Amino acid sequence: MSTAMTQHVARLLLLPIFMIAIAVIVKGYADTGDGFAAGVIAALGVLLQYLAFGHEAAERMRIVRYAPLGALLGLIVALLVAFVPMLFGKPVLTHTPGVGEHAVHFGTLEFITPALFDIGVFLVVYGFAVGAIGAIARSYEGEGPR
Amino acid sequence: MMLLALAIPWFGGIVVALLDGRKRRTGLVAIAVLAASFIASIVNGIAIYRHGAQEMVAGGWEAGVGITLRLDTLGVAFTVLSLGVLLAALAFEVANGVQTRVFPALVLLMATGLTGLFLTGDAFNFYVFFEISMIAAYVMTSYGGQPRQLRASFIFAVVNLIGSVLFVIGIAAVYHITGRLDMAGIRDQMPLVSTSPAILTATIIFVAFSIKLGLFPFHFWLPPVYTGTTPAVAAILSGALANIGTYGILRFGGDLFPRELARGGNVLLILGSLSIVYGALQAISRGSAGEVLAYSAIGQVGYILIAIGIGGRAGFVAAILYAIINSLNKTALFFAMNLRGWIVSAAFAIGAFSVAGVPPALGFFAKLALFRLGANERDWWVVALVFIGGAMSFIYMFQLYGWRFLKPADGDETPTPLVAQLITGAVALALVALGVWPEPLLALSQHAASVLPGVAP
Numbered sequence: 001m002s003t004a005m006t007q008h009v010a011r012l013l014l015l016p017i018f019m020i021a022i023a024v025i026v027k028g029y030a031d032t033g034d035g036f037a038a039g040v041i042a043a044l045g046v047l048l049q050y051l052a053f054g055h056e057a058a059e060r061m062r063i064v065r066y067a068p069l070g071a072l073l074g075l076i077v078a079l080l081v082a083f084v085p086m087l088f089g090k091p092v093l094t095h096t097p098g099v100g101e102h103a104v105h106f107g108t109l110e111f112i113t114p115a116l117f118d119i120g121v122f123l124v125v126y127g128f129a130v131g132a133i134g135a136i137a138r139s140y141e142g143e144g145p146r
Numbered sequence: 147m148m149l150l151a152l153a154i155p156w157f158g159g160i161v162v163a164l165l166d167g168r169k170r171r172t173g174l175v176a177i178a179v180l181a182a183s184f185i186a187s188i189v190n191g192i193a194i195y196r197h198g199a200q201e202m203v204a205g206g207w208e209a210g211v212g213i214t215l216r217l218d219t220l221g222v223a224f225t226v227l228s229l230g231v232l233l234a235a236l237a238f239e240v241a242n243g244v245q246t247r248v249f250p251a252l253v254l255l256m257a258t259g260l261t262g263l264f265l266t267g268d269a270f271n272f273y274v275f276f277e278i279s280m281i282a283a284y285v286m287t288s289y290g291g292q293p294r295q296l297r298a299s300f301i302f303a304v305v306n307l308i309g310s311v312l313f314v315i316g317i318a319a320v321y322h323i324t325g326r327l328d329m330a331g332i333r334d335q336m337p338l339v340s341t342s343p344a345i346l347t348a349t350i351i352f353v354a355f356s357i358k359l360g361l362f363p364f365h366f367w368l369p370p371v372y373t374g375t376t377p378a379v380a381a382i383l384s385g386a387l388a389n390i391g392t393y394g395i396l397r398f399g400g401d402l403f404p405r406e407l408a409r410g411g412n413v414l415l416i417l418g419s420l421s422i423v424y425g426a427l428q429a430i431s432r433g434s435a436g437e438v439l440a441y442s443a444i445g446q447v448g449y450i451l452i453a454i455g456i457g458g459r460a461g462f463v464a465a466i467l468y469a470i471i472n473s474l475n476k477t478a479l480f481f482a483m484n485l486r487g488w489i490v491s492a493a494f495a496i497g498a499f500s501v502a503g504v505p506p507a508l509g510f511f512a513k514l515a516l517f518r519l520g521a522n523e524r525d526w527w528v529v530a531l532v533f534i535g536g537a538m539s540f541i542y543m544f545q546l547y548g549w550r551f552l553k554p555a556d557g558d559e560t561p562t563p564l565v566a567q568l569i570t571g572a573v574a575l576a577l578v579a580l581g582v583w584p585e586p587l588l589a590l591s592q593h594a595a596s597v598l599p600g601v602a603p
Contacts, residue, residue, distance in 0.1 A: 075160055082204075083153045092149055092215065093204040 002052050010052035017045030025118055030108035035118035039125025046130050055137035064130055071127025078120030081113050093117075148200050148217055151187035151225060152261045155179060159254035167250040173240035176250035180236055180257055184229040187261065191222040195593060201267065214328045216267030220466070220594040224393045225264045227470050231385035231477050232257050234573055238481055239378040241565035249289055253382070256282035260386060264393060269317050269402075270327045276313070276390060280306055283387055290376050298374025305367040309357035316351035323347060332402050333599075348406035351398050359391030361451060362421035365444045372443065373436030380436070381480035384443050385473040392450055392469040399454060400462055400598035407457060414455030419531055421448030426538035430545065435483045438546045439476070442501060442539065446472045449516055449535070452528060456519055462595035464515040470587065471512040474577055475500045481570040483550075485562040491551040493574035498543035500577050503536045508581035511588065 021042040024033035046067075049058045058064055085094035095113045097103045104111040158179030165172040194200060199218035203209050236253045244250065259279025266272050284306070288299035321327055323343050324335035336344060353364070360368035372380045399407040407414075425445025429438045450472065453465035478497035482490045496507055503513030513532055520528030580587055 072160055072164065076157070079153070079156055079160075083149070083157075086149060086153075091202045091204055091206045091212075093213075094206050098206075 002054070007052045010048045013048060014045050017048075018042055021045070021122075025115075025122060026107060026109045028118065029110050029115070035121035036125050038118075039122045040129060042122070042126045043129030043133065047133050050133055050137050055134065058137075059134065064134065067127040067130035069127075070123045071131070074120040074123025074127065076120075078117050078124065081117040081120065148190060148202065149215065149265070151183050151190055151229070152258065152265060154183040154186060155254045155257040155261065158183075159251050159258055162254055163248070163251035165247075167244050167247040170240065173236070173244055173250050176254055177233070177237055177240060179254060180229065180233045183257060183261070184226070184233050187222060187225045187229055190217060191219070191226055194219055194222055195590075199597065210326065210328050210331050213271050214267035214330065215265055215271075216329070217265055218594075218597045219590070220393070220396065220597045221264040223466065223470070223590055223594045224389050225261050227473060228260045228264070228386040228389050229257055231473060232260075232382060234477060234481075234569055235378045235382045235385070238381070238566055238569045239376075241563050241569060242378070243563075246289060246291070248285065252282045252286050255279075256286070256382070256386070260389070263390065267329050268327055269320060269329060269332060272394075273310075273314055273317055277310060279387065279390070280310060283383065286379050286382065287371060287375050289379050294374045295376070298371045301367050302371045305357060309354050312350055312357070313354035316347055316354055319343070319347040319350060329397075329402060336403060337405065344403070345406055345409065348399070348403045348410065351403075352395065352410070355391045355394040355398070356417075358394070359388055359447050360444050361391075361447055362417055362424050362444065365421070365425075368444060369437055369440040372440035373434060377480045377483050380439070380483075381477045384439075384480065385477040388443070388447070389469065389473060391447075392465070395451075395454055396462065396465060396598065400457070404599060407454070411455045411457055414451050415527075418448040418451030418455055419527070421445060421451065422531055422535045426535055426542065429542040430538060432542075435546055435550060438542055439479055439483065442479075442542065443476060445535065445539065446475075446501065449512070449532075452531070453516060453519060456523060456525065456528070459595055460519050460522065462598050463591050464512075464519050466591040466594050467515050467587065468512045470591065471500065471508050474573065474580075475509060478570065478573040478577060481566075481573060485567060485570065486551075487562050487567050489567040489571040490562065493570045494547060494551060496574040496577055498540075498547055500581070501543055502540035503532075504540070506578060506581045508577045508584065508587075510581060511584050 021038040024038040024041060025035055027033040028035070028038075046058070046061075046064060049061065049064075082093050085096075086092055097112060109115065158176070162172060162176045162179065165175070167173065167176070194217055199216060201209075201217075202215045203212040204215065205212045232253055236250060239249065256279045259275045259277075259282060262275035263272055263279065266275060284299065284303045287302045288295050317327070320332060323339045324332050326332050326335055357364045357367075372383065375383070422445050425441045425443070425448060429441035429445065432438045432441060446468075450465050450468050453461045453468060455461070456464075475497050478493055479501070482494035482497060500507035500509030503509045513536055516532050517529060520526065520532065
């Protein structure tokens with residue numbers, strides 16, 4: 001059911017969707033939002049590409065091809081943030097800089113280790129969701145009207 | 147250092163997930179990772195046994211704000227047991243030749259989930275790790291890829307998802323009535339909750355764990371799954387994953403809801419007795435090895451439930467001891483189920499003796515603990531049940547032994563790799579060795595039960 005119009009709109013929307021996803025992470029330090037929600041939003045952008053272009057074209061995109069690898073990377077990043085403090089004798093998930101200490105700001109985004117954790121979560125959720133979308137799309141290959 | 151047993155399989159699992167699990171080298175890496183985690187958990191266990199429980203709140207927050215991680219003897223005992231079973235099963239499968247690329251990584255991720263679950267001091271965190279291990283189990287039951295395995299995997303996933311939903315409803319109910327998610331807070335608040343919501347919540351959580359354990363009225367999923375999967379996966383499900391059910395009932399019942407457990411004790415006794423009788427009768431009447439062992443698993447869980455139902459210190463000691471021994475028995479038996487050779491045959495006989503409770507196999511002490519419990523409480527029903535159940539398990543185990551090992555080989559069976567035979571033999575040897583020198587295990591279950599306040603019977 002894909003027309004030139006839907007394809008055009010899908011392509012146009014991809015970047016704004018990713019921008020919103022990033023905004024949700026950045027906002028998360030002062031407002032509602034976190035890596036999980038951002039990952040789901042970004043994956044919805046990819047789902048739109050699958051619907052408009054079919055799975056073969058969508059899987060040629062880099063953001064889709066490297067998504068599973070990103071998920072593993074994200075998991076490692078998140079786990080490192082959790083467990084590395086233990087090497088310094090602190091409880092698991094302790095964040096640096098600590099409570100009340102000075103942190104570099106960029107708008108509402110603070111450069112603290114939880115931000116890294118959130119990016120890890122974002123990559124895991126995004127990678128998993130894109131992988132699941134791909135698996136479902138492939139299993140419907142050749143079924144029903146196009 | 148206290149979370150090393152958790153961190154090692156988690157990082158290891160991610161790395162192994164990138165490699166092809168069918169290659170022998172990947173299997174060996176996974177075995178090394180799991181062995182490291184196993185050793186770390188033993189070292190932790192010794193430290194805790196000597197110096198008492200350790201607690202840590204994530205992020206250095208106050209208790210009740212941050213997620214609590216708590217290592218006590220009960221949790222560590224189940225960690226060591228489950229990691230040991232997983233290690234044996236992984237080594238067994240690597241020796242037989244792994245068929246899919248994800249299997250070693252799945253075993254490591256299940257080890258992560260189980261370790262986290264046994265070491266957490268937070269009810270919601272318990273659920274999270276619970277799901278990590280269950281998701282690994284869903285994929286694992288489809289291992290083999292034949293229609294039989296896929297069917298088993300589908301049943302397993304559907305039933306256990308229902309169990310998980312019930313459990314998360316139970317956790318939500320706990321939060322609703324106590325306002326706390328950390329176990330220490332729940333323990334403090336529960337006595338203040340009025341009876342009916344507390345009983346309802348405890349029942350929901352009990353049913354959720356019963357589904358995992360395959361207790362009598364919730365057992366319907368268990369036989370098709372255990373017969374459908376491969377022996378290594380069946381050993382993992384009954385030797386490692388089922389520990390979630392026992393540990394969960396002990397932790398939530400004995401530790402968090404002691405008042406509700408004491409009130410529901412008779413229900414547990416009835417369900418346990420029904421499980422024993424039903425499981426044994428079904429096992430006697432079944433023809434295939436997988437089915438006999440599956441129904442035997444349903445029956446054996448009944449003994450654990452009876453011990454918890456009687457409750458008190460002695461009851462919890464017996465339950466922990468029985469759970470540990472049962473999981474070793476099932477591991478040995480499922481390994482030996484489809485193999486041939488004299489080592490395997492001997493291993494199966496030892497496992498069968500252990501299930502029936504005949505010395506010198508370890509199972510004798512499990513039955514003895516229950517027998518003592520029944521005699522001390524003047525609960526002659528329990529004493530009778532231990533004898534009758536033991537006699538019936540003797541019948542079905544040796545029926546099975548007769549079919550499997552006393553028949554001349556058909557000749558068309560694939561030869562068994564020697565390493566797999568040796569691993570099976572090693573588990574059986576552990577059963578005899580611990581049966582001859584049971585003091586460490588008895589002391590461990592005494593110590594583990596002491597973390598549960600319970601209610602004096």
